[in-house]
Amino acid sequence: MVWIQYAHNSLPNSATGLSPFHCSLGYQPPLFSDQEEESPFPLSTCLCAAVVGPGRRPCSAPLPGSFFPPCRFKLSLQICLLQVTGYKKLFVDVENLRKQPFDSSKKQHEDMLIKLWELLMPHIPLESRITKQWGDIGFQGEDPKTDFRGMGMLGLHNLMFFGEHYPETARQALSQSNHPKMGYSYAIVGINLTEMAYSMLKTGILKTHLYNVVSGAPQMHHFHEFYCYLMYEFNQFWFKEKPASIMEFNYYREQFHKRVKELLLDHNSVLILKAERQ
Structure with a gap:
């Protein structure tokens, strides 16, 4: 499949006379690794583009203008393929967790929910499993399980992580969310x-x-880390924008969403929460 995509991306367009590689990368990469000595642009770069799509630099291959010795070509290709296949597997794992509903009959699910309370409210004991206290950490009713219907156990795993x-960052965010005017x-x-x-x-x-x-x-914990970045x-x-009330949530949520997507368009983007991790 990689070689088919390489061949497709090497064909010049009848209108422009340029191949997809020339349009997206600005050059035609060599076909064989022993030709890399004749070109500053390694085959590994083109394979990454062929696997994931022209115009993107998703893998660990160098930017155009750098040089990979032939001995590193195999390693670079392996990394690229690991990243691509790993991403697909990660989505399957995340999707399976999202589809898994919260089940009160499962001890593991119940233990996670109680643990979430203890992490966020370490000095206040939970009076009972079904209680209005859950509203103190932002659930809608007396039984939080109903709030997980949309995202399933994925939502609970994210909050838990x-x-x-x-813990300190999460508790601070919880405290701020209880603001009398701008709370959420x-x-x-x-x-x-x-x-x-x-x-x-x-x-x-x-x-x-x-x-x-x-x-x-990429593994599940990398997805959780990105979620932590979003939470923080x-x-x-939210508090920088100073919304008039929670009724404006959808608007500011969409503005935040656009901002994050813009950051992700940068090929060098790394969105990690810069806080002390335990």
Whole structure:
């Protein structure tokens, strides 16, 4: 498949006289690795473009103008393929978690929910499993399981990861979300941001970030880390914009979404939460 795509991207267009490689990369990469000595542009770069699409630099291949010794070609290609196949597998794993509903009969699900409370409210005991206290961390009703219907267990895993690995940052965001005028429902917004992260993964917008973060197959924890970035940055964005009320959430959510997508268009983008991790 790689070679078929390479051949397709090498064919000149009848109207412009230029191949897709010339249009997107500005040059025609060599076909064989032993020809790299004659060209400053390595085959590995073109293969990355062929696998993922012209005009993008998703993998660890060098920018045009750099040089890979022939001995590194195989390693570079392996990394590119690992990133591409790993991204597809990550989406399958994320999708399976999203499709898994919260089940009160499963001890693991119940334990995670209680653990979330303990992470966010370490000094206040939960009176009972069904209680209005859940509203204190941003759930809508007395039983949080109903709020996970849209994103399934993926929403709970995201909230748990943020609270477990960035406890101070998560508690600070929760505290700020209880602002008397500009407050928002922490857990509900968190699940909403799970949907945002999921949609970016599904559409492929997240490829550049993940390929820049790991020179191999991206894993579930890389997706969780991106979610933590969204949680922190949205909280900062919300209070900077100073919305009149929670009724303006959809508008500001869309503005935040556009801002993140613009950042992801940068081929060098790495969106990581810069906070102490535990």
